[in-house]
Structures are given as structure tokens and as C-alpha cells.
Amino acid sequence: MDRRTDMHRRERRRYVIGYGGSLLLTFVVFGIAYQFGIETPGVYMTIGLLGLAQLVVQLVYFLHIDRRRSSREDLDLILFSTLVLLIIIGGTIWVLGNLAMRMHMHVM
Amino acid sequence: MKRAPSHSYPGINLGEGHASAHKASEVVTFGFWVFLMSDLVYFGLMFAIYITMIDAQVGGPGPHELFDLKSIFAQTLILLTSSLTVGLAMLALKYNLPRARIVLWFGVTLVLGLSFLVLEIRDFINMAELGGMPQRSGFLSAYYGLVPLHGLHVAAGCIWLIVLGLQLRIMGMTDLVISRVVRLALFWHFLDLIWIGIITIVYFGGLAYG
Incomplete structure (x- = not known):
């Protein structure tokens, strides 16, 4: 396998990881809201933090922002x-x- | 600007396979990123207004009557998937895959963007039937100031996608067109970031505190 296809594979994997992570976080957020009800104390805080986590995942894996x-x-x-x-x-x-x-x- | 040649602007970088297009994209893409960040501040203002208006419902229909979480969930999945497909389209472009692959992924992105808009507009129509019109309360004015603003951005992205598709066909893969495609992909990812804010603050926040 030459270098370019290798790089292609690596970059594609990066997008798929970002997508999987975001998908997982989305399911967890809606799952929590559905399971516990949004007005239960602590639930909204959790949803907010998971939203923040998803922002970071997308910034890193889709927009390639890192340190x-x-x-x-x-x-x-x-x-x-x-x-x-x-x-x-x-x-x-x-x-x-x-x-x-x-x-x-x-x-x- | 001293930056490594391998990665010199946000989003996917064209790299050595498209060296001249990469060079052409550097400064403009960073400039476009500055624009996106100021757009972010605009959205932030609308979010601030929404947060302060959550209780200003004056007896009108509130989040619990109006928001349809199933539809929001579907819209979230659609937009997220379109963010992946636009990335795959960029990779196809970057690694000179057959043109059909590039067209396929951009086509899927366009279809997903349009389906998102259809679902969102259907939501607005349902809300209007329940009496959720912008003039009904401060809460609804703030809602209609923010969520359709994001929808407008998505619509603009769809039009942009069509225009670039035509340009690719007519002008071919010139540096100029490729560098425009780079910015479109960046814009598309940005819209998904805003959408995360909207589901967290507008929909879940509205349901929790409204």
C-alpha cells in the first residue's frame, strides 16, 4: 500500500471516529432526556456537558482543530x-x- | 504566518496532491474562519436573547406544547450525517478519487441538507397551527429569531453547494473552485456546531426551564 492510500485511510478513519462519537453522544443525550425526563434535577446539567463534549469532538475530528x-x-x-x-x-x-x-x- | 505546510487552515487541508490549490486556500480560508467566528458571535447574541426570553410566554404556547423532540432528533441525525458526507466528499477531492465519488458524496450532502430543511419547515408549520407564531410572545419571537436563522444558513449552504457543483462542471477542478469547496465544507461543519447549541439551549433548555 503506498503512502497516499494509507493517509487517505487514516483521514477517513478520523471522520468516522468523529461521526461515531457525535452519534453516540446524541443518542445518550436524547436517551437521558427520554428516560429521566428533562425536569429531573441534574439531567439538564448532564445534557449541557454532553453537548459541550460533542462540540469538542466535532472541532477536533471534523475541523481538525487541536493544540x-x-x-x-x-x-x-x-x-x-x-x-x-x-x-x-x-x-x-x-x-x-x-x-x-x-x-x-x-x-x- | 508561519505554519506547517501539512496543516495550515481549519478543516481538511488539500496538501501536496493539490499544492497550488492548497497555497491559494491558505489565507482566504483563515479569513473565512474569521468570518465564521463573527457569525458565531451573532448567533451568541440570539442565544442570549432566547435565554432571557424563556419565561416571557404571557400565557401563549410554551416549549412543552410546541417542541416535537422526535422531529428534532431526526434533524440532528440528518445534519450530523451530512457533516460526515461533506468530509468524505472533501477526502475524495483531496485524494483524486474518481469524479463520480466526489459528486456522490456532495449529492448526498445536498439531499440531507434539503431533508433537514423540509423537517424544520414542517415543524414551524405545526407550531404555527398550535398558535406558536412569532408575534405571540417574547419567547416565540426569540425562538423565531434564532432557529430559522440557522435554517437560513443551511439553505444558503445548499444553494452554495449547487452553485459550486455547476462551477465544478463548467470550470473544472481549477484551484479557485477547489479552494471555494474547502470553504463550503468548513461552513457546513460550522452549521452542525451551531445546531448542537440549538438542541442543547433552545430545545432541551426550553423544556427544562420554560
């Missing part, structure tokens, strides 16, 4: 965008949640 030097800039950009997102989302929830509390609306 190698060559893809560091892409990772930096993701981390910076995540920071911006956290400020925007966290800030919005904080400000509006606080407002709702002071207005005596039972929100959040």
Missing part, C-alpha cells in the same frame, strides 16, 4: 470568540435577570 502549533491561530480565534460570547451572554443574563428580580417578576 498543534500549526493550528494554534485557529484555536486562539475560537478561544477569543468564546470569551466574547461569554461576556455577551453572561452579561445579558446577569443584567436582565437582575432587572427582572428588582421588578419582582419571577424570572429565571
Whole structure:
């Protein structure tokens, strides 16, 4: 087997692993929600963490983002965008949640 | 930008088999990645609005009446599979497999993208029949601001796929066209990432806290 078909195989395996992992996580998430009911304490937290895990799996296996030097800039950009997102989302929830509390609306 | 030649932009890299197309893709693909990240911030804003609006239902229909988890599950599987097929299409392109293979995988991706849209639109119609219109409550306005925005992206991806298919046919496998295909694949993977956020926050979050 020459080098190119070998590389092809390796890269294809990478996609299939990513797909299998994402598929598994999806089934687990829907399974948990179906089995325990979404309102059971702890269930939503678990689903959130599994969602985060799936994001990481897809970033690594589909988008080929990792901590190698060559893809560091892409990772930096993701981390910076995540920071911006956290400020925007966290800030919005904080400000509006606080407002709702002071207005005596039972929100959040 | 000092980067290893083997891997110099997010997503699949064309590498030495398409050395000139690889070179042509480097800067533009990184630029496209910057665009995707700013698109991500836009989605983030819509997510923030949705989270603050979850309780603003003013007696209208809420997540428990409106969301159909079976359909969401089907859409998730379809979109995830399309993310795999677009990757396989890119590999077929990268390793110069017969053109039929490339066309096959891109064709499957297009069909999956369109079926996703059909299911999503069917969901919106069902919701509207239950009184879940955007003007009914703040919650529904936020929902219709976010989920169809993702749907629009998928629709744009489908149109893009068709246009590139035509370009491949007319212009052949030129560096320019190949480098456009690289960006389309990146865009498609990105849509699946957003969708994970949507099922976690919009659907499960809505059901848990709505």
C-alpha cells in the first residue's frame, strides 16, 4: 500500500471516529432526556456537558482543530470568540435577570 | 504566518496532491474562519436573547406544547450525517478519487441538507397551527429569531453547494473552485456546531426551564 492510500485511510478513519462519537453522544443525550425526563434535577446539567463534549469532538475530528502549533491561530480565534460570547451572554443574563428580580417578576 | 505546510487552515487541508490549490486556500480560508467566528458571535447574541426570553410566554404556547423532540432528533441525525458526507466528499477531492465519488458524496450532502430543511419547515408549520407564531410572545419571537436563522444558513449552504457543483462542471477542478469547496465544507461543519447549541439551549433548555 503506498503512502497516499494509507493517509487517505487514516483521514477517513478520523471522520468516522468523529461521526461515531457525535452519534453516540446524541443518542445518550436524547436517551437521558427520554428516560429521566428533562425536569429531573441534574439531567439538564448532564445534557449541557454532553453537548459541550460533542462540540469538542466535532472541532477536533471534523475541523481538525487541536493544540498543534500549526493550528494554534485557529484555536486562539475560537478561544477569543468564546470569551466574547461569554461576556455577551453572561452579561445579558446577569443584567436582565437582575432587572427582572428588582421588578419582582419571577424570572429565571 | 508561519505554519506547517501539512496543516495550515481549519478543516481538511488539500496538501501536496493539490499544492497550488492548497497555497491559494491558505489565507482566504483563515479569513473565512474569521468570518465564521463573527457569525458565531451573532448567533451568541440570539442565544442570549432566547435565554432571557424563556419565561416571557404571557400565557401563549410554551416549549412543552410546541417542541416535537422526535422531529428534532431526526434533524440532528440528518445534519450530523451530512457533516460526515461533506468530509468524505472533501477526502475524495483531496485524494483524486474518481469524479463520480466526489459528486456522490456532495449529492448526498445536498439531499440531507434539503431533508433537514423540509423537517424544520414542517415543524414551524405545526407550531404555527398550535398558535406558536412569532408575534405571540417574547419567547416565540426569540425562538423565531434564532432557529430559522440557522435554517437560513443551511439553505444558503445548499444553494452554495449547487452553485459550486455547476462551477465544478463548467470550470473544472481549477484551484479557485477547489479552494471555494474547502470553504463550503468548513461552513457546513460550522452549521452542525451551531445546531448542537440549538438542541442543547433552545430545545432541551426550553423544556427544562420554560
